Amino acid sequence: MNKPVILTGIRSNEEPTLANYLGAFVPIVQMQKQYAGEYQINMFVPDLHSFTTPIDHQNLYQNTLNNLKYFIAAGLDLDNPDTFVYRQSHISAHSELTWILDCFTYVGEMGRMTQFKEKNGESSESVTMGLFNYPVLMAADILLYNATYVPVGEDQFQHLEITRDIATRFNNKFGEIFTVPLSTKEQTEFMKRDKGLRIRSLTDPTKKMSKSSDDDKSKILLVDAPDEAAKKIMSATTDSVGVVNFDWDAQPGITSLLQVLALLTDRSQEEVNAEWVGTTNYGDFKKAVADAVASFLEDFQARLRSIDDEALHEKLSVSESAMGEIANATLLRAQKAVGLRPRD
Ligand code: TYM
Numbered sequence: 001m002n003k004p005v006i007l008t009g010i011r012s013n014e015e016p017t018l019a020n021y022l023g024a025f026v027p028i029v030q031m032q033k034q035y036a037g038e039y040q041i042n043m044f045v046p047d048l049h050s051f052t053t054p055i056d057h058q059n060l061y062q063n064t065l066n067n068l069k070y071f072i073a074a075g076l077d078l079d080n081p082d083t084f085v086y087r088q089s090h091i092s093a094h095s096e097l098t099w100i101l102d103c104f105t106y107v108g109e110m111g112r113m114t115q116f117k118e119k120n121g122e123s124s125e126s127v128t129m130g131l132f133n134y135p136v137l138m139a140a141d142i143l144l145y146n147a148t149y150v151p152v153g154e155d156q157f158q159h160l161e162i163t164r165d166i167a168t169r170f171n172n173k174f175g176e177i178f179t180v181p182l183s184t185k186e187q188t189e190f191m192k193r194d195k196g197l198r199i200r201s202l203t204d205p206t207k208k209m210s211k212s213s214d215d216d217k218s219k220i221l222l223v224d225a226p227d228e229a230a231k232k233i234m235s236a237t238t239d240s241v242g243v244v245n246f247d248w249d250a251q252p253g254i255t256s257l258l259q260v261l262a263l264l265t266d267r268s269q270e271e272v273n274a275e276w277v278g279t280t281n282y283g284d285f286k287k288a289v290a291d292a293v294a295s296f297l298e299d300f301q302a303r304l305r306s307i308d309d310e311a312l313h314e315k316l317s318v319s320e321s322a323m324g325e326i327a328n329a330t331l332l333r334a335q336k337a338v339g340l341r342p343r344d
């Protein structure tokens with residue numbers, strides 16, 4: 001099994017949003033279709049990452065399974081023998097490697113992570129060690145499987161870069177133990193994008209759409225009723241310019257909607273812009289986006305209802321066993337390097 005590895009994950013802390021769908025589900029499904037046979041695809045749910053901020057633990061187990069179903073509803077083909085789906089906590093090497101990497105990661109580096117700084121700024125009393133240490137666990141997720149390609153949204157770029165730093169530092173000290181994933185620039189090229197994807201909040205388009213936001217109107221959930229989702233789009237914050245333009249700085253709300261429309265209707269940004277840029281009726285434009293969102297959700301939710309739970313469980317069991325072996329082999333290399341196991 002020496003194919004290049006594409007790997008990504010989605011936490012099961014909250015219901016995923018349209019931004020998660022466009023930022024992570026769609027790219028991996030497209031890659032599976034495009035590169036079938038040439039690459040190994042690892043799609044996992046980082047369930048240990050899912051309570052770095054408080055959640056309702058009653059729902060965690062089921063939410064983790066639901067996330068996997070969302071991937072299938074998004075088009076991931078379980079029959080593909082090069083595709084593996086698994087849960088992070090079911091492969092204990094993730095936690096074990098994290099500890100080793102922790103001892104080669106500096107507190108100063110972690111303190112500079114934007115996501116940590118933002119949450120720490122909100123309420124430093126309740127910020128946990130888990131949140132602080134989150135990027136190191138993410139580095140373990142990636143390095144255990146020798147992943148080269150890690151399709152993620154722009155908000156995860158900093159974590160990907162720190163993964164490269166940790167891996168390079170470890171390799172410099174101990175020899176070629178880890179595969180260093182590609183830089184975010186190279187990842188973006190691989191995803192055939194000109195920059196990282198950052199779908200905006202519907203109520204404050206200067207911010208990203210976030211599944212952990214308390215403001216229900218700021219996000220479209222994949223389980224939202226299609227007509228409710230359409231209403232959220234119709235009431236999305238835009239601007240008072242009065243002309244549709246693709247301009248992230250001056251009109252981030254309108255621009256984000258143009259982007260969502262292109263991505264959901266599988267058309268190029270140029271094509272969608274040619275249709276709408278210069279028009280002056282925001283209501284008509286929003287209606288087109290609202291219709292696209294509602295029709296996407298209808299199709300997606302119908303696919304979700306038809307998923308065969310048994311097939312998912314079978315795939316999980318095969319994948320967790322196969323990936324456990326690969327993860328343990330990498331872990332052993334790291335254990336030997338640091339002297340926890342005898343060197344050959
Ligand atoms: P998470 O669960 O917050 O988000 C899952 C994926 O959705 C992307 N995303 C977005 N993309 C575009 N616009 C947005 N507004 C937006 N919001 C979220 C994220 O970039 C991500 O791709 N730490 C990760 C999970 C993780 C992981 C990994 C990912 C853990 N280990 C290893 C890849 C490889 C996270 O919290 O994603």
